[in-house]
Amino acid sequence: MLCGGLRESSEKAISLRGVASWVLWAILEFLYSGTLRLGREDVWELAEAALLFQLQGVFVLCEEFLLEHIDPSSCLDILALAEAYGLDQLGRKAEQYALRQFQSVSCGDKFQDLPLPLLERLLEEDSLCVDSEIQVFRAVRCWVEEDLGERLPFLPGLLEHVRFGLMSYTELQEVQSCTLLTRSLRGKLPYTAVINWFFPQVLVVVGGDFVDEDFTRRVPSRSLWFAQRFLRGLGLIRTVEWKSLTELPEPPRFRHCVCVLNNQLYVLGGHQTVLHSNFKLPISPNTHYLEKITQDHWDRVADMHSPRDYFATACLAGKVYVFGGNHDDTQYLNTVEFYTPEDNTWRLAQPLDRALCGHAAAVSGGEIFISGGCDTRSGCLPYLWCYDPSHGCSSRAPMVAGVGRAGHAMLALGGKLLVVGGLQPLWAGFGDQLQCEAYDPTLDTWVAIPRLPRPHLFPAAVLLDGVMYVLGGSSVDTARDTPWVHRYDPRTGCWDNLGKLPRPYADLAAGQATHTCTVTLLFTILSPHMIEPWNSNTL
Known part of the structure; x- marks a missing residue:
């Protein structure tokens, strides 16, 4: 500046502006x-x-x-x-x-x-x-x-x-309640569009088995369906509009369990062969798969220690738990395993008090509850246990509807455990259980809730917006599969028939109470292009 011929080289005073x-x-x-x-x-x-x-x-x-x-x-x-x-x-x-x-x-x-x-x-x-x-x-x-x-x-x-x-x-409910989203964004993106675009919530049916067209055998399914819309017709007629989502990896499975942890779908255990009436089904390998929902991609993850079907699963504290189940049609299990995604490893936890098959599990108030099922003598149990991974089972008040229950679903709703569907022991064999009941963990008591309109043995059951959905399964009395979708709203205390599944699937299970084959669950689709927007006006 001073020696290069610039203007400052000839000035007696130079200002350095902006410098204290x-x-x-x-x-x-x-x-x-x-x-x-x-x-x-x-x-x-x-x-x-x-x-x-x-x-x-x-x-x-x-x-x-x-x-x-x-x-x-x-x-x-x-x-x-x-x-x-x-x-x-x-x-x-x-x-x-x-x-x-x-x-x-x-x-x-x-x-x-x-x-x-x-x-x-x-x-x-x-x-x-x-x-x-x-x-x-x-x-x-x-x-x-x-x-x-x-x-x-x-x-x-x-x-x-x-x-x-x-x-x-x-947390999604907090997002939905944000008043900022209710404003029109440049007049083009109102609140409902934001909700539907970024996190539509849907019911999804995964896998399962069904009777073929010749009524000669049962066929496992690899299909994943989601309920795009619930439609109301004339009078009491209602239908569900189903749409194909993706497929399970080979081989097809049924009587497996499904749960969702960290927005990833886990498929565990079960059968993987075609069921004929004249031969015994082998148990599938003790494996499970994981779907990264946003990528429509299946990854093989670690095997469980024991192959099992008709078991129960629950997610708690970032872990996937599996409880009991059928090992080889002659041996039931009392073992409990838990999976940690961080190290892709299964470990053993405290066993159940007895070997169980066809029971249900749910999480309420940070605790795992296990209800009913059959023991090694094929007896249906009315018992309810609270399970701690470190200390095992502690008994709670038994169920009061009938003398036992198995093949049912249990979900936590409104601080209570709702138990629906399944079968019950009769003086000669077993029969459909239509009675439903709710357990209050704080009072350790059971109360009756309205009966199911139709049988649901091993149904799928999920919660959506504070309402319970029960889907598919079968009937002991008629030996037929159940195609129906029923909804229970605790605010009205009524069951509604919403329509049918894509076909009558049997051996269904649900996210928190899975103990058989096909599953229906609630999860979040990340990509706005994977499905059409959920039409809440037709629900």
């Missing part, structure tokens, strides 16, 4: 001593002056200080500094910190000042760390609400980066 006097004194001191006194308040102006005067030594000291003292309140300022001056290395380190500490960073005031491109870049990163995906949604909501008039149109694009499929049902 104390900053210049600190830089002069550094030039003569090689030292720089830095603090949390003055490091920013010194760093900018170092970049202005191209003093690499000063900036290196400032950069080291910033990274040594980085915290949730300063990382976004560091990131903004790096963005402004093209400091790629500093920017990467600040961004990595922001991603690791996103939950704390998003709660700070400076988060609201993030420019849109930078916010989108953080949200789309797989390395973003939060305890729950609901924290990401809350961060987006707060950022938009900071300047609602300007930022509301950006909401649809930001929501594309929120992974709703990783949220629990309770």
Whole structure:
């Protein structure tokens, strides 16, 4: 500037605009001593002056200080500094910190000042760390609400980066109750479209077995169907519009269990051969499969220790539990195993008090409950147990409808355990059990609820919007498969017939109380292109 022929070389006084006097004194001191006194308040102006005067030594000291003292309140300022001056290395380190500490960073005031491109870049990163995906949604909501008039149109694009499929049902309810989504986004994306686009919830039927057209054998199915719409016709006529989703991997299975953990669908155990009336079915290998729902892809995961069918499963604390079941049509199991996805490993837990087959399991209040089933003498049991993986079973009040129950479904709804369907022992053999009952864990008592309109032996049962759905199965009395879909609403205390399955499937099971073959369950589809929007007006 002084020696290169520029204008300043001929001036007696030169103004250094935008630089405070104390900053210049600190830089002069550094030039003569090689030292720089830095603090949390003055490091920013010194760093900018170092970049202005191209003093690499000063900036290196400032950069080291910033990274040594980085915290949730300063990382976004560091990131903004790096963005402004093209400091790629500093920017990467600040961004990595922001991603690791996103939950704390998003709660700070400076988060609201993030420019849109930078916010989108953080949200789309797989390395973003939060305890729950609901924290990401809350961060987006707060950022938009900071300047609602300007930022509301950006909401649809930001929501594309929120992974709703990783949220629990309770968290999804929080999303649905957000008043921000009820506003029209540029007049094009109202609340219902947001809900249907990003996390439609559907009923899905997986696998199963059915009678062939010649009525000569039972055929396992590989099909996955989902209920696209529930339709109301004239009078009491109702139908379900089913649509094909994908297929199970070879070979087809039935009498297996299914559960959903961390938005991944697990298929466990069961049979895998065609059932003829004149020969005995072999038990399938002790394997299970996992579907990553967003990719329509099946992966083989670790084997259970024991092959089993007609067993029960439940998910608790990030683990998949399997309880008892039939081993080889002559031996029932009392063993309990649990699977941890982190290390792809099955381990043994405390066994059941007795070997069981055709029982049900459900989780309520953070505890696992197991009900009914048949013992080694083929006797139907009325018992209810609370199961602890470390200590085993403790008895609770037995069921009161009939003298025993097996092949039923049990779900937790409204703080109670609802038990429906199955069979019961009679003076000569077994019969359909149409009586239903509910257990209150706090009072340790059972009360009757309305009877099922039709038999459901080994049905599928799921919860959707506080309502219980029971699907398919068979009938002991008629020896026929059940095609019907029934719904129980605890608010009205009534059962409704909603229509039929794609065909009469038998040996059904459900997400939390699976103990046989086909399953119907509730899960979240991440891709908006996989299914058509759920039409709630026709439900």
